[in-house]
Amino acid sequence: MDRRTLLGAACTLAGSxxxxxxxxxGVTDGEILLGQSAVLSGPLSPGAIAAQLGAxxxxxxxxxxxxxxxxxxxxxxxxxGLDPAKAVVNYQALVQQHGVLACFLxxxxxxxxxxxxxxxxxxxxxxxxxxVVDSVRDKTSGVAYYTRASQLRECEGLVQHLDTxxxxxxxxxxxxxxxGQEVASQLASVMDRFKLxxxxxxxxxxxxxxxxxxxxxxxxxQPQAVILFLTGAPAAALIQSARAAxxxxxxxxxxxxxGDVTMRLLGGRSRGLAIxxxxxxxxxxxxxxxxxxxxxxxxxxxxVGYHSYEGFLGARxxxxxxxxxxxxxxxxxxxxxxxxxxxRVAGVDMDFAGGRHTGSRFxxxxxVRPDGSFVR
Numbered sequence: 001m002d003r004r005t006l007l008g009a010a011c012t013l014a015g016s017x018x019x020x021x022x023x024x025x026g027v028t029d030g031e032i033l034l035g036q037s038a039v040l041s042g043p044l045s046p047g048a049i050a051a052q053l054g055a056x057x058x059x060x061x062x063x064x065x066x067x068x069x070x071x072x073x074x075x076x077x078x079x080x081g082l083d084p085a086k087a088v089v090n091y092q093a094l095v096q097q098h099g100v101l102a103c104f105l106x107x108x109x110x111x112x113x114x115x116x117x118x119x120x121x122x123x124x125x126x127x128x129x130x131x132v133v134d135s136v137r138d139k140t141s142g143v144a145y146y147t148r149a150s151q152l153r154e155c156e157g158l159v160q161h162l163d164t165x166x167x168x169x170x171x172x173x174x175x176x177x178x179x180g181q182e183v184a185s186q187l188a189s190v191m192d193r194f195k196l197x198x199x200x201x202x203x204x205x206x207x208x209x210x211x212x213x214x215x216x217x218x219x220x221x222q223p224q225a226v227i228l229f230l231t232g233a234p235a236a237a238l239i240q241s242a243r244a245a246x247x248x249x250x251x252x253x254x255x256x257x258x259g260d261v262t263m264r265l266l267g268g269r270s271r272g273l274a275i276x277x278x279x280x281x282x283x284x285x286x287x288x289x290x291x292x293x294x295x296x297x298x299x300x301x302x303x304v305g306y307h308s309y310e311g312f313l314g315a316r317x318x319x320x321x322x323x324x325x326x327x328x329x330x331x332x333x334x335x336x337x338x339x340x341x342x343x344r345v346a347g348v349d350m351d352f353a354g355g356r357h358t359g360s361r362f363x364x365x366x367x368v369r370p371d372g373s374f375v376r
C-alpha cells in the first residue's frame with residue numbers, strides 16, 4: 001500500500017471516528033444535551049420551576065469552569081402540564097427527535113410511570129424526578145434514580161417523632177388520589193409497628209374544594225396531631241376549618257406540603273406546623289454545598305428555598321455521575337456510573353449501589369415560623 005493510500009485510509013478512519021462520536025445521542029465534542037419534561041405552567045408549576053432554576057445555578061457554574069470533561073451542559077425543558085399523555089409525547093421528542101443523553105427533574109408519579117417505557121427502550125436515565133410515590137419508584141427501577149428519600153421513610157420519620165413526643169391520638173389527612181391512598185396505607189402500617197392506630201383518615205380533593213368539611217371531620221376526631229399529605233392551599237383550608245371548629249392539634253406535613261405557602265395563606269396565624277423535609281436545610285452555615293448554593297442563588301436572583309436547593313443537589317449528583325464516566329460518554333456508560341454511584345452531598349449519603357433506585361434516606365423535621373421561614 002503506497003503512502004497516498006495509507007493517508008486516505010487514515011483520514012477515512014478518523015472521519016468515521018468523528019462521526020461515531022457525533023452520533024452518540026446528546027454528546028458532541030463541546031456539549032452534553034439533557035432533557036426535562038415537567039409541569040412548567042399553571043398552579044402546580046412553582047415547585048418544578050424553582051427546582052429547575054436551582055439546577056441551572058450549578059450547570060452555569062460548571063459551564064463557567066469549562067464544563068464536564070470539556071463539555072458544556074445544556075438543559076432542554078418541555079412542559080407536560082402533569083398530563084401523562086403529554087409527558088409521553090415530550091419524552092419521545094426528547095429521546096428520539098432531540099437525542100438527549102439523559103433526562104432530569106421530571107415531576108409526578110403518573111407522568112413518570114407513563115414515560116418509563118420510552119426511556120427504558122432507549123436506555124435513557126431519568127435523574128432526580130420528584131413527587132413520585134413508592135409503588136411507581138419500584139416500577140421504574142433501572143430507569144429512574146431518585147435523590148429524595150422514599151415516602152415510606154417520611155412516614156417512619158414522622159410517626160417515630162410523634163411517638164417520641166408521646167402523642168398517640170393521631171389523624172391522617174391525604175389527597176383524594178391513588179398516591180394519597182398509598183401514603184395513608186403506609187402511615188397506618190408504620191403506626192401499627194408503634195402499636196398506634198389512626199383515629200381517622202380524611203381525604204381532600206386536590207383542588208381543596210372539600211377541605212373545609214375535612215377540617216370539621218378532623219376536629220370531631222379530637223386528635224393530638226394530624227399528619228398531612230396535602231399541598232399548600234388545601235392544607236391551609238383544612239387547618240383553618242379544624243381550628244374554627246375548636247380543635248388545637250399539632251399539624252405535621254409531609255414534604256409535598258409547602259410550609260411557606262401554607263403559612264402565607266394562614267396569615268401567620270398557626271401554631272405547631274412542622275414539615276418533614278427530604279432535602280437538607282438550605283440555610284446550613286456549616287455545609288459547603290449549602291454555602292455555594294446560597295452564593296450562586298443570591299448572585300442570580302433565585303430565591304433560597306427547599307425546591308431550588310433540591311434541584312441544585314440533583315444537579316450535583318448528575319454532574320458527579322457524568323464526571324466519573326469522563327470523556328468517553330454514552331447513555332450506557334452513564335447508566336453504569338449511576339448504578340455504582342456513592343457520594344456524600346450536603347452532608348447526606350447518596351448511594352445507588354446494589355440495585356437501589358432511591359439514593360437517599362435523609363428525613364428531618366423543621367418548624368415553620370409565622371413569617372413562613374423555616375427553623376430546625
